[in-house]
Amino acid sequence: MAQFWKPGTEKPRLLEDEDGGVIFLSSSYSSSSSGYGYVSIEKQRQRLPVYKYRTAILYLVESHATTIVVGETGSGKTTQIPQFLKEAGWADGGRVIACTQPRRLAVQAVASRVAEEMGVKLGEEVGYTIRFEDISSPDLTRIKFLTDGVLLREMMDDPLLTKYSVVMVDEAHERSISTDIVLGLLKKIQKRRPELRLIISSATIEAKSMSNFFLSSKRRQALEGEELRPRLEPAILSVEGRGFNVQIHYVEDPVRDYVQAAVSTVLLINDKEPPGDILVFLTGQDDIDAAIKLLTEEARSNGKNSSGLIILPLYSGLTRAEQDLIFSPTPKGKRKVVISTNIAETSLTLEISDIENLVVAPISKASARQRAGRAGRLRPGKCYRLYTEEYFLNEMSIQGIPEIQRSNLVSCVIQLKALGIDNILGFDWPASPSPESMIRALEVLYSLGVLDDDAKLTSPVGFQVAEIPLEPMIAKIILSSNELGCSDEIITIAAVLSIQGDHVTFLNIYKGFLQSGKSSKWCHKNFINYHAMKKVMEIRELLRRIVLRLGIVLKSCETDMQLVRKAVTAGFFANACRLEAYSHGGMYKTIRGSQEVYIHPSSVLFRVNPKCVIYHSLVSTDRQYMRNVMSIDPSWLTEVAPHFYQQQRHNPTIH
DNA sequence: GAGCACTGC
Structure with missing residues (x-):
């Protein structure tokens, strides 16, 4: 059976590889679990962690060309920052505040939430644009949510994005291809439009490399009008989220058979830990089926304590109804064990060049952190890693490889060409794709x-x-x-x-x-x-x-x-x-x-x-x-x- | 006879 040790009391939660250079405005925000009865929207806004940083954010945006906001889920950054900017006058004089999202659903959800908070009709002062839907008005809309793909298309008509005063790129840590292209182009636009402000928002601690990207410049800007210009080095602000503490445990020695180790760990947790459900990550359906079989057998032969387990698989091949079983409440005295693929992690793609690769590969530290975070959504939790701490610290890559470095680039290259970027190989990317993949795309x-x-x-x-x-x-x-x-x-x-x-x-x-x-x-x-x-x-x-x-x-x-x-x-x-x-x-x-x-x-x-x-x-x-x-x-x-x-x-x- | 998961214009 796997043996775990508890790490010391040090190490703030989920920030293992945080780099220096971050302005960390610490505060003693305590997550106020919702009170009784009616709470005004304004009160709800003030309870969000990001609210305390309102002045700091507005000051940084005013004085810096680029502000990087590091905020965990639940900090309220996406819904609040555009409103702060509008309240501070960034949408005056017909200007527009843009906020991009990588996914359509997020665009719609966030836009309607913000319209509700502001008490306005969606499509007027607050609007959104996604591929099939343009719910915005050129005359009325002051805060506009859009997918980063749509922002790219807009650049084809208006390369300097002249109607926008601030562009906030949200979820930049996901590093989708279009986010990376948008970031590269925004950096170019900034040189021509020093009054444009960028806010790059990211959930993980990728801030330092993002900051370096916006700081580095092949030729520094001219000095004229220096006093009017914002500072060029990006500001970094960290906003804490609403997640709860997750205690991390590692195995002392590498495990030989991780399916067996996962099953043993589930039984150990069931034996020793107070009530609470368990989520197990495995690589694929084969392993999941094997683990369920093994767990059912071992639980049966173990006797008294193990009868209370409700064991459920989770992977995309199941029907919707089967997947929904995991959301049914756990009866008193029982413990739910969900054995899942990375479907429960929401992220991660393993692709190399233009061939999808389904070979089992190690996850990144970012994935590990995301998985651990699943345990702390509603209350404090625990995370048992079936690898050693040494492996985590020394062997695992910090971040997955950005999509642009593992994808076919034909779509990407033609988009840049259409935007008038002739020197494709010299384009300044947050993460450069390999010259070989560029040349292959050019040849096709x-x-x-x-x-x-x-x-x-x-x-x-x-x-x-x-x-x-x-x-x-x-x-x-x-x-x-x-x-x-x-x-x-x-x-x-x-x-x-x-x-x-x-x-x-x-x-x-x-x-x-x-x-x-x-x-x-x-x-x-x-x-x-x-x-x-x-x-x-x-x-x-x-x-x-x-x-x-x-x-x-x-x-x-x-x-x-x-x-x-x-x-x-x-x-x-x-x-x-x-x-x-x-x-x-x-x-x-x-x-x-x-x-x-x-x-x-x-x-x-x-x-x-x-x-x-x-x-x-x-x-x-x-x-x-x-x-x-x-x-x-x-x-x-x-x-x-x-x-x-x-x-x-x-x-x-x-x- | 295979079977991780996804998004965007």
């Missing part, structure tokens, strides 16, 4: 006919592809479908590739769905996710409108699937694979790269093994599996992408 864009020999957007194809809010390869197949006369089918495929399924299979499903009168019963009968279908319809409608604006006429090829296949090939030629002759296992090799790949068993082409296929995505487990597969005629490849499949290829000029 060149092959798609989106960039010319000087790595500039081509006209009209390059500009049209940039205009369509989809991956460039998908945008390209839409343009090709216009020439081939199958645009009606292709926009359906384009809409659905964000969901799942083989291209042609899905087209058939979509037709069936329409014939059923978009019936949810039909979906249920055919094991099809009705909500996914609704989402497909939504995206398809958006695409239809964009495509019409580009002058593409919707035309159906009826039953001639050759045209559809050819159009898809025009965008995904780089993902062409040939079946290896005499291979019994259905082994394919990519035509340009000879990488060994297999058709995913979820594909209808599994075991059919056509001679030549193209795929939409690769997933890497024990093998590289192709998902979303379509059979093609290899002669099309040289036809649609001669430069890519010719003997001697030439690369686009790199600037």
Whole structure:
């Protein structure tokens, strides 16, 4: 059984690797559990931890070009800071305060909360913009919430973001690609607009590196007007959250079998600790099933104390109803044990380049901290780590790798090009992607006919592809479908590739769905996710409108699937694979790269093994599996992408 | 015969 020791009393909660240089305005805020009866909105606002920093925040924003706010969940920073700014006059004279979020749902939720607190109608003084919805008014809106992707699109029309006085980038620690691009561009804008103020808000202690990013400048600004300028070095302010203390325990020695160790630890906790539920993190469904089996057996043979365990699995493959079981209240005298994947952590993706990687890998310190935080949401808790403290301190990486350093960059590069950033390799990123991944993206864009020999957007194809809010390869197949006369089918495929399924299979499903009168019963009968279908319809409608604006006429090829296949090939030629002759296992090799790949068993082409296929995505487990597969005629490849499949290829000029 | 989890324009 795993042995734990308690660390000393030192070490403030969850701040293990805090760096120096942080202005920590400590205070003795005690979380006042809600009183009885009615509490005015103003009282509620004043109870938020961030309220005590109002003056400090306003002073720092006034005097510094960039302010970094480190605040844990529940500090109230997202809802309050924009209001503080407005109250202090930052939205006077028709100016607007922007606050970005990485996710649509957060944008909507925060905007309606702030409108409620201010007692105004959503869409007037307080508004929001996300992809399908613009609930804001150019004349009235003073505080605007938006996804960082939408802010990027706005920069295409107004590169200096002239209507905004302050831009607050929230959840910057999540380091999504669009957050990183936004941060890089905002730094550029600041040089041209010294009056613009930035607030970078982050939940973890990434503040120091963020500060260095905004401080470092290739050439210092000119001295003229120095006294009017804000200080250039970013201010850092730390605001405590509302989480409770979580006591961390480590094992003394590395464990040999972590499933066994997890089970033993659950039983130990059940034996020794006062009432309270348990959340266990494991890597995947296999381990979870094994742990549940083992725990059930050991609990039964252990006797008296263990009968009170309610053991529940949690992973995405379960139905919604099964997942909801974990929210049911634990009966008195019982203890709930939830054994989960990282679904309960809300974060983390393991991806390398453009291949999704499902290999088990160690988590980062940031993930470990996030997991521990799950124990302290409502009251103090404990966290048992099944690795040693030495491992935590010396072996685990501080932060996961930012998305931009582990992703396919084609979308990102074309967005920068569309924003007029010509020197892509010289762009100042918070975290630079590797030159190799940039060059790979440039080569694909060149092959798609989106960039010319000087790595500039081509006209009209390059500009049209940039205009369509989809991956460039998908945008390209839409343009090709216009020439081939199958645009009606292709926009359906384009809409659905964000969901799942083989291209042609899905087209058939979509037709069936329409014939059923978009019936949810039909979906249920055919094991099809009705909500996914609704989402497909939504995206398809958006695409239809964009495509019409580009002058593409919707035309159906009826039953001639050759045209559809050819159009898809025009965008995904780089993902062409040939079946290896005499291979019994259905082994394919990519035509340009000879990488060994297999058709995913979820594909209808599994075991059919056509001679030549193209795929939409690769997933890497024990093998590289192709998902979303379509059979093609290899002669099309040289036809649609001669430069890519010719003997001697030439690369686009790199600037 | 596979099966961690997701978001955005």
